[in-house]
Amino acid sequence: MLTCPEPAANPVLWPWGTKREEDGQLSFAGHKVTELAQSFGTPSYLFDLDDFAARAETISSAMAEEFWEGYGFSGASVYYAGKAFLCTALGNAISRAGMGIDTASLGELTVALNPAMGVDPKKIGLHGNNKSVECLRLALRSGIGRIIVDSLGEIDLLQSLCESENATAPVMVRVTTGVHAGGHSFIATAHEDQKFGLSLASGAALQAVKKIISAKNLQLVGLHSHIGSQIKDLASFQVAAERMLAFRAQVQKLGEPVPEVDLGGGLAISYQGEEVPTASEYARSLASSVKRACQQAGSDIPHISIEPGRWLAGPVCVSLYQVGTVKDVQLEDGSIRKYVSVDGGMSDNIRPALYDAGYVATLASRVSDAPAVSCRVVGMHCESGDILVPEIVLPADVNAGDLLVIPATGAYGRAMASNYNLVPRPGVVGLSGKSSPRYIVALETVDDLLRMDVGIVGLSQG
Numbered sequence: 001m002l003t004c005p006e007p008a009a010n011p012v013l014w015p016w017g018t019k020r021e022e023d024g025q026l027s028f029a030g031h032k033v034t035e036l037a038q039s040f041g042t043p044s045y046l047f048d049l050d051d052f053a054a055r056a057e058t059i060s061s062a063m064a065e066e067f068w069e070g071y072g073f074s075g076a077s078v079y080y081a082g083k084a085f086l087c088t089a090l091g092n093a094i095s096r097a098g099m100g101i102d103t104a105s106l107g108e109l110t111v112a113l114n115p116a117m118g119v120d121p122k123k124i125g126l127h128g129n130n131k132s133v134e135c136l137r138l139a140l141r142s143g144i145g146r147i148i149v150d151s152l153g154e155i156d157l158l159q160s161l162c163e164s165e166n167a168t169a170p171v172m173v174r175v176t177t178g179v180h181a182g183g184h185s186f187i188a189t190a191h192e193d194q195k196f197g198l199s200l201a202s203g204a205a206l207q208a209v210k211k212i213i214s215a216k217n218l219q220l221v222g223l224h225s226h227i228g229s230q231i232k233d234l235a236s237f238q239v240a241a242e243r244m245l246a247f248r249a250q251v252q253k254l255g256e257p258v259p260e261v262d263l264g265g266g267l268a269i270s271y272q273g274e275e276v277p278t279a280s281e282y283a284r285s286l287a288s289s290v291k292r293a294c295q296q297a298g299s300d301i302p303h304i305s306i307e308p309g310r311w312l313a314g315p316v317c318v319s320l321y322q323v324g325t326v327k328d329v330q331l332e333d334g335s336i337r338k339y340v341s342v343d344g345g346m347s348d349n350i351r352p353a354l355y356d357a358g359y360v361a362t363l364a365s366r367v368s369d370a371p372a373v374s375c376r377v378v379g380m381h382c383e384s385g386d387i388l389v390p391e392i393v394l395p396a397d398v399n400a401g402d403l404l405v406i407p408a409t410g411a412y413g414r415a416m417a418s419n420y421n422l423v424p425r426p427g428v429v430g431l432s433g434k435s436s437p438r439y440i441v442a443l444e445t446v447d448d449l450l451r452m453d454v455g456i457v458g459l460s461q462g
């Protein structure tokens with residue numbers, strides 16, 4: 001039976017400053033859960049800003065060290081994949097670590113470009129298999145450093161936009177390497193039968209490169225590969241890197257320099273206490289395959305970039321819920337399953353329902369001597385599949401009013417939250433040793449939802 005590892009026993013699962021206090025409460029960055037629940041309500045995402053900053057420094061310096069010019073490399077850059085979770089409160093940590101931002105929509109691009117973010121537009125990239133004209137125009141006007149083209153048609157569109165804007169676009173080609181990796185088929189992105197990128201095997205990637213070379217207003221600044229997400233097996237990244245560098249050598253033979261290769265995001269995190277590669281293991285294994293592939297191809301080593309999202313935002317945040325209904329349900333084999341309902345669910349964490357993603361949960365407001373029993377943690381939505389944790393050991397006396405925490409929800413949690421059942425999305429509470437807890441993304445209210453409902457003439461008319 002699955003149990004939730006305690007912070008002291010398994011720090012990799014928990015935000016940095018997590019502690020079980022003497023009174024049995026969990027605390028985050030020095031703040032006990034009952035206090036946080038009282039100030040900010042439940043459900044809430046508790047996001048450790050200091051831990052995010054530390055992870056940003058850690059992965060940036062791991063890459064800088066392994067791809068150091070002194071070892072014969074051409075340096076490395078890290079772009080934070082904003083799709084995991086983006087708000088301006090992260091800007092400071094991102095820019096201090098020297099990172100850029102990878103965006104994938106008009107909204108993400110607009111937030112990344114916000115002056116409050118403090119990130120140089122040259123360090124912003126734009127992805128997307130179907131970018132809007134509005135988004136591409138903003139990218140050109142704001143002078144972002146890279147637009148990653150995803151189709152042959154987009155190359156024509158971008159060239160004509162550049163002509164009308166009198167601009168030159170720095171572009172990368174999103175290459176499908178054929179490496180199939182990742183936690184779930186929905187989040188693997190480099191096998192052939194999916195919507196992203198231009199295939200290496202079919203020749204579409206080479207065709208795109210040639211088209212860009214002959215387009216007057218497009219400048220090829222690099223090649224890009226992203227093979228999937230929640231990848232624990234470093235060998236998959238290595239195979240993709242080798243294919244990309246062999247392809248780069250082929251492009252360079254056309255007489256076109258390719259100064260940069262981006263190897264995408266995808267590094268896994270721990271969701272249930274399992275071991276995962278460290279940032280330095282990841283950086284080292286990438287560096288060794290990049291070097292080997294360049295030697296084999298007889299080419300120089302390009303600047304390498306990566307785009308981690310989950311690795312940075314995932315582990316630094318937990319979801320805080322309050323327990324409501326607790327129900328013993330008799331199963332067909334006569335056994336009892338305890339259903340523990342919390343005040344959130346699939347609207348604030350769709351990942352279990354969508355990908356069968358595994359999480360753990362623990363009692364956060366106290367410890368208990370009651371016997372351990374197998375429980376199922378479910379949400380409050382009108383759907384039987386609204387299950388956050390299918391099976392987890394909790395004390396038998398778990399009851400209404402208890403606080404429950406699910407770790408590792410910072411990536412693709414709030415970012416993929418919905419208003420299903422017209423439930424307001426929870427706020428994200430930023431925690432830091434340097435300041436008091438505060439919302440970094442505000443809590444939605446039912447009034448916010450009503451404001452979107454244009455059928456109501458005026459809220460004040462009640």
Ligand code: LLP
Pocket residue numbers: 081083084102127187189226228229230264265266267307308309310311351355411412416
């Ligand atoms: N770069 C590109 C081009 C991507 O498409 C992605 C993720 C990343 C970087 C960041 O990948 P990460 O380091 O976060 O694994 N909603 C799914 C994950 C979808 C990832 C989409 N692309 C989930 O909740 O697991």
